[in-house]
Amino acid sequence: MFTGIIETLGRVEKLEKEGENLHLTLSSEITSELKIDQSVAHNGVCLTVVAIEGNNYTVTAIEETLLKTNLRDLKEGQHVNLERAMVLGARLDGHIVQGHVDQTASCISIEEKDGSWIFSFAYDSSLNNVTIEKGSITVDGVSLTVVDSKKDGFSVAIIPYTYEHTRFYSYKLGTTVNLEFDVIGKYVARLMENRS
Structure with missing residues (x-):
């Protein structure tokens, strides 16, 4: 669950296809605070952190996600909006956002x-x-x-x-x-x- 209040921008460092999946490696100022299996919204798309190395982290988008979102158009060097999942008990400054693009x-x-x-x-x-x-x-x-x-x-x-x-x-x-x-x-x- 997210609020739609963007924390920071992430920079696309690497895009790697594996079958129908796309692995996105990004750098951001919040990378050091991330954990494997954590949900992060990328341009509003909820993706799971699968690897962290230094200032970079990696998430994977499946074919359905790529077909329904603008993640398919990303290029290395571009920025994406980032938001970590909301903390229970924190203020809901935006509105209830699921991270599921329609x-x-x-x-x-x-x-x-x-x-x-x-x-x-x-x-x-x-x-x-x-x-x-x-x-x-x-x-x-x-x-x-x-x-x-x-x-x-x-x-x-x-x-x-x-x-x-x-x-x-x-x-x-x-x-x-x-x-x-x-x-x-x-x-x-x-x-x-x-x-x-």
Whole structure:
């Protein structure tokens, strides 16, 4: 379980295919605090630490994860958003995030607004995921509030701190991002679907 509050950025040091799996080796300022078998969210994708060596650690993404997320597009030298699992009894500063990406979206607009930014994203609405105005959404693992909700898209407002300390600084038109829709909203949508 995560909160969507990014701790730091990790740098992709090595990508290694093994069959359908992809081993990702990253360096980060939190590596020394990690343990084997620990869950860490990478751009919002929950992956298990399988090896640690010096300042680097390795996680493995299976084929299904690669098909459903933007991890398949990573290149050596790129940054990813990192968050360790939440600690029971700590403050929940973001919202409840499972680390299970529902689908990807594409950045369709970036607008600078007096020191902040409005990012707009479009996604495939045929998968029946929904956003609501002022509801929560996770973009590449970042817990955000929906500003403008549409059937197949939404916008979010990004403050300078978030822009500088997450992957948002690198987004361009067409950038693919991972989305995890609000878990409570997903259960409500499923219940309503089952009633009709």
